[in-house]
Amino acid sequence: VTGIAGAKWSDEPNYIAPMGVGVALGRTYKLKTGLMEITYDSGAKVILEGPCDYEVESSHSGYLALGKLVARVGVGGEGRGAGEVASGQWPVASMKEESGRMKDEGGRPNADSLATRHQSLATNPSPLSPLPSPLFTVRTPTAVVTDLGTEFSVEVGTNGDIFSHVYRGTVRVELVGQPDGGVMLREQESVQVSSAAKRLVKVDFSPADADKFFRLMPVRERIEVFNTGYGLAEGEADPHWQVVAASNDPDFKPRLAMVTIVNRPSQFRPNDPARSQWISTVPDLSDVPNGVTYTFRTTFELTDLVPGSAKLRIGFLADNRVQAVRLNGAPVAVPEHGHLAPFYVLNRMIIEEGFVAGANVLEIDVFNGAPESGSSPASPMALLVELEGTMLRGGRAAAVNAPDDKPRANEGRGVNDERSLNHQNYSYFGNRLSCLCLKRG
Numbered sequence: 088v089t090g091i092a093g094a095k096w097s098d099e100p101n102y103i104a105p106m107g108v109g110v111a112l113g114r115t116y117k118l119k120t121g122l123m124e125i126t127y128d129s130g131a132k133v134i135l136e137g138p139c140d141y142e143v144e145s146s147h148s149g150y151l152a153l154g155k156l157v158a159r160v161g162v163g164g165e166g167r168g169a170g171e172v173a174s175g176q177w178p179v180a181s182m183k184e185e186s187g188r189m190k191d192e193g194g195r196p197n198a199d200s201l202a203t204r205h206q207s208l209a210t211n212p213s214p215l216s217p218l219p220s221p222l223f224t225v226r227t228p229t230a231v232v233t234d235l236g237t238e239f240s241v242e243v244g245t246n247g248d249i250f251s252h253v254y255r256g257t258v259r260v261e262l263v264g265q266p267d268g269g270v271m272l273r274e275q276e277s278v279q280v281s282s283a284a285k286r287l288v289k290v291d292f293s294p295a296d297a298d299k300f301f302r303l304m305p306v307r308e309r310i311e312v313f314n315t316g317y318g319l320a321e322g323e324a325d326p327h328w329q330v331v332a333a334s335n336d337p338d339f340k341p342r343l344a345m346v347t348i349v350n351r352p353s354q355f356r357p358n359d360p361a362r363s364q365w366i367s368t369v370p371d372l373s374d375v376p377n378g379v380t381y382t383f384r385t386t387f388e389l390t391d392l393v394p395g396s397a398k399l400r401i402g403f404l405a406d407n408r409v410q411a412v413r414l415n416g417a418p419v420a421v422p423e424h425g426h427l428a429p430f431y432v433l434n435r436m437i438i439e440e441g442f443v444a445g446a447n448v449l450e451i452d453v454f455n456g457a458p459e460s461g462s463s464p465a466s467p468m469a470l471l472v473e474l475e476g477t478m479l480r481g482g483r484a485a486a487v488n489a490p491d492d493k494p495r496a497n498e499g500r501g502v503n504d505e506r507s508l509n510h511q512n513y514s515y516f517g518n519r520l521s522c523l524c525l526k527r528g
Contacts, residue, residue, distance in 0.1 A: 090124030090304040092479045093396035094137065115142040118154065120395040124304050125149075131160040131223045131234075134301050148224040153243050157300045160223045161236035161256070226263075230280045230287070233259045239272070240300040247282030252297050260287060305393065305479035312387040315472045316346040316364025322371075328472075330368050331450070332382040344383060345370040347469055354428035356404060356471065365404075365469040374465035377456035380410055383470055384450045389442055391480055397442035399476040402433035403451070406469045409434075411452040414441040426457050433473065449474075 088104045096102050097117040104116070110125060118137030125133045128146055135141050139154025149156075223234040225241050230249045232241055237256020243249055251260055253272045260278050261269030262285060272278055275292045313327035324343035331341040344366035349355040351372075358364035366383070368375060375381075389397060403409055408426035412419045419441070424434040455468035 089126040092305050093121035094123050095119040110143050133158050150226045151243050155242045157240045157302050159238045160234045229282045231261050249280035252277040307477055307479050310478050312474050314363040315366045319346045321346050321348045325366050327385055329384045331384045334380040347372045356431045363471055363473045365471045367469040372467045375468045376465050380452050380454045382450055382452050386448050392444040396479050399438040401436050402473040404430045404471040405453045407457045408454055410454040413450045414438055415448055417441045
C-alpha cells in the first residue's frame with residue numbers, strides 16, 4: 088500500500104490500511120469513499136477510487152468487481168506513490184492487525200504477498216492467478232483488460248457495464264470466456280462493454296469520461312480562508328466577513344463586518360491583527376438591540392474537491408453566544424459554550440461533511456442578549472473566529488500530462504507551515520483557514 092487519501096471502508100469502517108505494508112494475495116479492499124494506491128512488485132501502480140471492490144489476485148493482476156481504477160504499468164516503477172495518509176499516523180494495532188493478516192494468508196499453500204519493492208516487470212505468473220499471462224491484467228465480471236505496457240482506466244458500474252480508456256500505450260479488452268472476440272485499444276481510445284448484451288463497443292474519445300479518473304494520488308495542501316479581522320486596523324471593514332442578516336429587520340441589507348474596538352480587557356480577549364480580531368456591525372463595540380440574531384458569513388473555494396475529504400477546524404468566541412453554524416446551508420452541531428464574559432478561551436469544533444466543489448459558504452448566527460441582562464434593551468455584540476483546515480488535491484486525468492510524472496510537492500497556499508491539530512491544541516495560519524480536501528486532477 089503506497090497511498091491512502093480520505094479512505095473509508097464498506098466492510099471495516101474503522102480499518103486503516105498501513106502504508107508500506109505488503110498486501111497478501113487474495114486480499115479484497117472495499118472502499119466506500121476515497122482513494123487507495125497499491126504498488127505491485129513489478130512497479131505497476133493501481134489507484135482505486137471508492138466506492139470500489141478490488142481483489143489483489145496475483146503479483147500481476149487484480150479483480151475489479153465494482154468501481155473505478157487507473158493502472159499504470161511500464162512507465163517508471165520508481166519509488167513510492169505520491170499519495171499521503173489523510174487520517175494521521177497509523178495506529179500500532181492496525182499495523183499489527185495487517186501484519187497478522189498477512190502471516191495468516193501467507194501461510195497458505197502457494198500464497199505470496201505484494202511488498203512495496205520496485206523491480207522490473209514480472210515475468211513469472213503467480214500460481215494463484217487464473218490468467219497464465221505475465222502481463223498486468225484487470226479482470227471484471229464481464230471483461231478482461233490486459234496491459235501491453237501502458238496507462239489505462241477501468242470502471243465497473245453497479246449494473247455490471249464496463250468502461251475502459253487508454254491514456255498511453257495499448258491494451259487488449261476481451262469478454263470473459265471469449266478470448267477471440269477482443270479489441271485492441273490505443274492511446275485516447277475507449278470501449279464500453281454491455282453486461283446484458285455481452286458485447287464490446289468502441290466509443291469516441293470523451294474528455295469528460297477520461298477525466299472521471301484519478302491518474303495520480305492527490306497531495307495535501309491548504310485552502311485559503313481568513314480569520315476574522317486578520318491584518319486589519321480596528322474600525323476597518325473586514326473584506327472576508329459579512330453580516331448578512333438581523334432577525335429583527337426583514338429588510339436588513341448585507342454589509343461588511345467591522346473590526347470592533349474592544350477596550351474591555353477584563354471581558355474580551357484582546358484583538359491581535361496578526362492572528363484574529365473581534366468583528367461586529369459597529370466599529371466601537373457600542374450597544375445593539377438584545378434578543379436579536381445576527382448572521383455572519385464567509386466564503387472559500389475548494390477547487391476540484393474530492394468528496395468526503397475536506398476538514399474545517401473552527402475556534403470561536405461570541406458575545407453572547409453562537410446559536411447556529413451552517414455550511415452550505417446545512418446545520419452543523421455547535422458545542423456547548425458559555426454566554427457571559429469573560430470571553431477568552433476559544434470554543435472548538437470540526438466540520439468534516441457538507442463541502443462542495445467550488446464556492447463554499449460558512450454562516451455563523453450570533454444571538455445577542457442573555458437571561459442576566461434582564462430588561463436591558465441593548466448590549467454589545469461581537470464575534471471572533473479562527474479557522475484552519477487542509478485538503479488533498481491533484482491527480483485527476485485532465486491535469487496529468489506525462490506518464491512518468493514524479494510525486495508532486497505540497498502546493499499549499501497558507502502563510503505559515505501546517506502544524507498538527509487536535510481537539511486540545513489548535514494552531515493557526517494567521518489569517519488563513521486551511522481545509523483538507525481531495526482534488527481530482
